Amino acid sequence: MTLQYTVEELMAAVISREIQDGEVVAVGTISPVPAAGAILAKLHHAPGAELAVWMVREYWPFSEGVKEFFDLAQKGAVDLFFLGGAQIDQFGNTNLHVLGDYDRPKVRLPGGAGSGTLYYTVPRVILFKTDHTNRSFVEKVDFVTGAGQSPPEVRRQGHAEKCITPLCVFRYNPGTGRLELDSVHPGVELQQVVENTGFDLGEIEQVPQTRAPEAEELEILRTAVKEKLRTTYPHFVQTAFHSA
Amino acid sequence: MGIPFMPVRGIIGTDYLQIRPDFKVINNPYGEDKIVVVPANVPEVALIHAKKADRQGNILVDRFENDPLLARASKKVFASCEEVVENVYRELTPEDIVIPSIYIRGVIVAPGGAAPTRCPGYYELDDATLQAYVKASREESTFSNYVQDFLQG
Structure with missing residues (x-):
């Protein structure tokens, strides 16, 4: 029997597998898919992971607001963080500021929150985006909110590792400084990824398929994880989980 | 905090420096790297919705938010609250934190004041x-x- 699952469940499972037991993993604002992935990892294979999931009280250990979290990250004590953007480009830059020209934007976005600093202070960064079109995955972002690379004279702990989308997984190649195709999700054609990506993916002959979520992962997502996200992400909880 | 600026890691390499001429890049005086300094943000007024307040002007807020920081940064703080109690310190639970009256200029009672966002417990x-x-x-x-x-x- 083929398992039925939503694209959010698949993305959460992919994110979950990136999390290792014992890591300090933080999830920021408006990040329901990484929140689901992080909690799944904790309940599935990484019970020793320390989670800080913004706005999910059970997994937010701080008393002094986000300041305490930023201080912890600046100290180098957060291992893994998730960054999104309205646009993500081939260099792993993210944009949360504007679409179009900064002074005359087509769309004004909320701004960067922590991306401008957390991208540098956290060793492992996973990019994510819940849509995948050639307007959202672009050659060059309209505004660099989070920088995929930075000049050598500024202290930086790490870089992007993966970028998880509804169609595929990209991996970041620190040698070339570019995103490359890592795997394509089950049911998605390679051509679909190429057509919906605004930057050149190079010559691709064969690409592995993303491992589908397993029954146990889906079970945890649809019960415990869904329940824990209910008050923080009521809309997501209603739409993102497959119901039999 | 009453200090004029704060160093912040990162930023260099982003477009923040194009739009924020008040963000300055300096040589880290205690290291070899470059670092950004940003000016203090000192709001004239902060408005905070509390769970509870007492007649002394102490307010009880949710521990999971940034209200104490906002109160400390701002010149004046006005609070609204769900309800008034005798003494907020006696109502403290592990979910809460008190912002003492020394920060608070005025309080009004405004049940439902955080809607349509949430006020935990209410x-x-x-x-x-x-x-x-x-x-x-x-x-x-x-x-x-x-x-x-x-x-x-």
Whole structure:
């Protein structure tokens, strides 16, 4: 029997597998898919992971607001963080500021929150985006909110590792400084990824398929994880989980 | 904190430096790297919605938010609250934190004051209203209708 699952469940499972037991993993604002992935990892294979999931009280250990979290990250004590953007480009830059020209934007976005600093202070960064079109995955972002690379004279702990989308997984190649195709999700054609990506993916002959979520992962997502996200992400909880 | 600026890691390499001439890059005086300094943000007024307040002007807020930092940064703080109690310190739970009256200029009682967002222990996020807000905010006319309906509701 083929398992039925939503694209959010698949993305959460992919994110979950990136999390290792014992890591300090933080999830920021408006990040329901990484929140689901992080909690799944904790309940599935990484019970020793320390989670800080913004706005999910059970997994937010701080008393002094986000300041305490930023201080912890600046100290180098957060291992893994998730960054999104309205646009993500081939260099792993993210944009949360504007679409179009900064002074005359087509769309004004909320701004960067922590991306401008957390991208540098956290060793492992996973990019994510819940849509995948050639307007959202672009050659060059309209505004660099989070920088995929930075000049050598500024202290930086790490870089992007993966970028998880509804169609595929990209991996970041620190040698070339570019995103490359890592795997394509089950049911998605390679051509679909190429057509919906605004930057050149190079010559691709064969690409592995993303491992589908397993029954146990889906079970945890649809019960415990869904329940824990209910008050923080009521809309997501209603739409993102497959119901039999 | 009363200090003029703060060093912040990162930023260099982003476009923040194009739009924020007040962000300066300096040589780290205690290291070999370059670092950004940003000016203090000192709001004239902060408005904070509390769970509870007492007649001394102490307020009880949710531990999971940033209200104490906001109170410490701002010149004046006014609070609204769900209810007034005898002494907020006696009401403290592990979910709360007190902002002492020394920071607070004035308090009003305004039950429901955080809606349609949430006030933990009192009411949750009103997803339907927020969705309606997002939809209404696309046009001036639909948005003013939303505001009217919300104020009357």
